[in-house]
Amino acid sequence: MTTTPPATRPPSAATAPHPPADGPTVIGLDCGTPNPGTADHLLHRLADLLPLPQGSYACTHRAPAPRPHIALSLRLPDTTTAEAVLDRLAAGAAAVPGLSAVLGDRRLGPPARRGTAAAAADAHATRTGGRAVLFPGSDTLTGTLTLRELLARTAITRTEVLGGVTPDPDAVLDTRGHVRPEWADGELLLRLMPASGGTYLPFEIPDPHPCCTDHP
Incomplete structure (x- = not known):
């Protein structure tokens, strides 16, 4: 008797792999x-x-x-x-x-x-x-949003608190209008630091004297 393999669900927008750049x-x-x-x-x-x-x-x-x-x-x-x-x-x-x-x-x-x-x-x-x-979705990153929304809206594939801890995806990120993820081990990673009330901030602090006020 032959069996039909179970159907696989396509990855969500938050977890779908991004094709590698050549x-x-x-x-x-x-x-x-x-x-x-x-x-x-x-x-x-x-x-x-x-x-x-x-x-x-x-x-x-x-x-x-x-x-x-x-x-x-x-x-x-x-x-x-x-x-x-x-x-x-x-x-x-x-x-x-x-x-x-x-x-x-x-x-x-x-x-x-x-x-x-x-x-x-x-x-x-x-x-x-x-x-x-x-990067794709970077123009949407203003104000606050959950980390789950961050992954769904942008090309960022992973978030990490200093020390290698993976935060709760429903935690809130205050973007401060300055989000700079980095490529690491094949993923676009955003490093975070804890803030008050269980929220997070991007680890990189915005330049207090930006050279261009038109772009975050």
Whole structure:
């Protein structure tokens, strides 16, 4: 007698796996940006000027000594879109002085910064590093919401309190208008810290002197 295997339920929006990014969809960038606040501002500017389509990600990456600074990466929905965005960068659409860009085998800009741009692209493509400034659903993260809603509305796949504790999904998050998850072990992780009344805050504190008041 044959048996029919039980039907499997498709994953929910909160837990559905996100398809991995392949190298040719991720552009690494470096223009020697000095700090995360300035890098955030630049990513918002690029998103507006290029522009970046829906489904894109924009991340920052700490570049190492001897001159520590912030590199950037852009992940586009597909290779064709990534090539078109790189073409617009090459044509000066964003007019960023000293910008190096790397997409697969293509290289633009000053050679001295191409290595850090390539490293940023690799970290983002492999989901092993990168602090996400723009990601699907990031524009909805204002005010307060539950962690369950956070996972359902955005590309964030996991939340964690310092110490590795997984919080109650029905706990409330006060976004403070500043949510910066990071790629870690293949997941987009938002680190949290406890606040009053059993609520949580994103671990990264907003810059008290933001360089751009138009973007959180």
